[in-house]
Amino acid sequence: MHNTPGNPSDNEIINRIISGDIDAFEQILTRYKGFLMGIVSRHVPYDQVEETAHDAFIRAYLSLPSFKQKSEFRHWLSSIAIRACYDFWRQRYRSKEVPMSSLTEKHHEWLENVMADSSNREFHEHGSIKEVREILDWALAKLSAEDRMVLELVYLEGMTVKEAAELLGWTTANVKVRSFRSRKKLQKLLSGQIEGGMVQ
Amino acid sequence: MKDNTTKIIDALGTAYRQNKTVPAGELWERRVMGHIRSLGIPESPANFTALFGRFVWRAAPVACLLIVALTVGLLTLDYAPEYEITATFMTDPIESTVQQLWGG
Numbered sequence: 001m002h003n004t005p006g007n008p009s010d011n012e013i014i015n016r017i018i019s020g021d022i023d024a025f026e027q028i029l030t031r032y033k034g035f036l037m038g039i040v041s042r043h044v045p046y047d048q049v050e051e052t053a054h055d056a057f058i059r060a061y062l063s064l065p066s067f068k069q070k071s072e073f074r075h076w077l078s079s080i081a082i083r084a085c086y087d088f089w090r091q092r093y094r095s096k097e098v099p100m101s102s103l104t105e106k107h108h109e110w111l112e113n114v115m116a117d118s119s120n121r122e123f124h125e126h127g128s129i130k131e132v133r134e135i136l137d138w139a140l141a142k143l144s145a146e147d148r149m150v151l152e153l154v155y156l157e158g159m160t161v162k163e164a165a166e167l168l169g170w171t172t173a174n175v176k177v178r179s180f181r182s183r184k185k186l187q188k189l190l191s192g193q194i195e196g197g198m199v200q
Numbered sequence: 201m202k203d204n205t206t207k208i209i210d211a212l213g214t215a216y217r218q219n220k221t222v223p224a225g226e227l228w229e230r231r232v233m234g235h236i237r238s239l240g241i242p243e244s245p246a247n248f249t250a251l252f253g254r255f256v257w258r259a260a261p262v263a264c265l266l267i268v269a270l271t272v273g274l275l276t277l278d279y280a281p282e283y284e285i286t287a288t289f290m291t292d293p294i295e296s297t298v299q300q301l302w303g304g
Binding site for chain 1: 204205206207208209211212213215216217218219220221222223224228229231232233235236237239240241242243244
């Protein structure tokens with residue numbers, strides 16, 4: 001972020017916060033709330049976004065003294081947001097709060113339509129976005145928190161293994177192995193449903 | 201030609217990327233700032249090298265005094281471990297008790 005009199009840089013604001021001007025964090029919040037909400041909205045359920053984003057901002061605030069001001073603040077913040085989402089799912093899976101719904105006739109219909117379509121029509125031409133999201137949520141709920149995060153970052157968001165590893169704070173080897181395994185698991189889940197649907 | 205599951209995963213990915221962002225309301229922003237204010241100024245993480253250094257220097261005078269005291273003690277008491285053990289064997293009132301203790 002460029003430094004102009006009315007628009008202080010991120011590093012300037014951070015230095016002010018560390019030296020005791022807590023209210024200066026409001027500028028960081030205003031500047032990055034949309035960005036952070038965007039990240040969190042993709043990874044956690046709609047009704048949990050505000051709480052997880054709140055948690056991510058608190059973590060960012062408490063970690064400000066450890067922020068190396070040579071790196072980009074936006075990237076550092078996105079890493080904190082991703083880890084907050086990962087922790088959200090870890091906690092959810094540990095307390096077994098992940099809903100295990102089953103697929104309905106409509107979902108099977110959508111799966112069959114996508115498979116049968118040889119043209120590259122948009123997915124929503126086969127059914128509503130709500131149904132597609134439900135299928136995705138159903139499949140992701142069957143994976144572990146680790147597999148879920150890796151699959152979302154690498155296959156659904158299209159990040160490289162290195163980018164995903166940096167955001168999660170894992171090694172690239174770990175992310176590579178996990179992304180391969182999680183995709184296999186997802187394929188197995190979907191093919192199980194496809195075969196099941198065909199039998200029905 | 202893509203296999204069936206790949207086609208489905210691609211379609212799921214497209215749906216995933218169209219997820220709507222939850223808007224951050226004013227009330228939410230005020231709640232976060234209220235929480236931040238209640239936390240106080242963020243503290244720097246503990247620097248273990250500095251902590252170790254400080255601890256070592258604080259303990260150094262005590263360690264020096266202890267070394268001096270032990271040296272003086274040993275010199276004044278004229279303590280010789282080998283001599284003491286031999287003396288214990290020689291003056292053993294109950295035969296072989298000490299020897300047994302020492303595995304003899």
